[in-house]
Amino acid sequence: MVYKSAILVAAAGLLTVACGGENTETPKVAETDTACVATEDGKISVESAWVRAADASRPTTAAYFTLCNGGDSEDALIGAAVAGVATVELHETIEQEDGMAGMTPVSAIALPTGSPVALEHGGTHVMLIGLEEDLSPGSTVNMTLQFENAEPLEITAEVKDGMAHSGH
Numbered sequence: 001m002v003y004k005s006a007i008l009v010a011a012a013g014l015l016t017v018a019c020g021g022e023n024t025e026t027p028k029v030a031e032t033d034t035a036c037v038a039t040e041d042g043k044i045s046v047e048s049a050w051v052r053a054a055d056a057s058r059p060t061t062a063a064y065f066t067l068c069n070g071g072d073s074e075d076a077l078i079g080a081a082v083a084g085v086a087t088v089e090l091h092e093t094i095e096q097e098d099g100m101a102g103m104t105p106v107s108a109i110a111l112p113t114g115s116p117v118a119l120e121h122g123g124t125h126v127m128l129i130g131l132e133e134d135l136s137p138g139s140t141v142n143m144t145l146q147f148e149n150a151e152p153l154e155i156t157a158e159v160k161d162g163m164a165h166s167g168h
């Protein structure tokens, strides 16, 4: 374990940019330019976090981001909390029997090591239900992400205009 720790420390020193991909120093991530690389603490990092703008009269919206598990064991996103939002759920988009897109809550979103996991329009997302205030483009939202193994992660998501589309 001493040997392994030394390697991890060396890797953390080299790979200070999360989810970058320019780096070919580590064979594990060399095959794709979108692979996650280890963060300094070897844990989970978040990129491109945003929330679709909504006013409080329209009580739901969604948050999207890309997670990178830079640790050395699998993990999962199991929940999120957002200030000013009553209920936050993890959802995935599904095709319903009538062929329309619907969505259903999921208890966890798997985070394999070394591969980015994108929560995006038409896929998995964080559903914000019950807004206390308008979420206006240009403002930010603080979120806390909860993981099966890793410590909770505080992130800031930018509020942007999204597609005016019901099937998020």
Ligand SMILES: [Cu+2]
Residues within 6 Å of the ligand: 062, 091, 092, 103, 125, 126, 127, 168
């Ligand atoms: Cu949803």
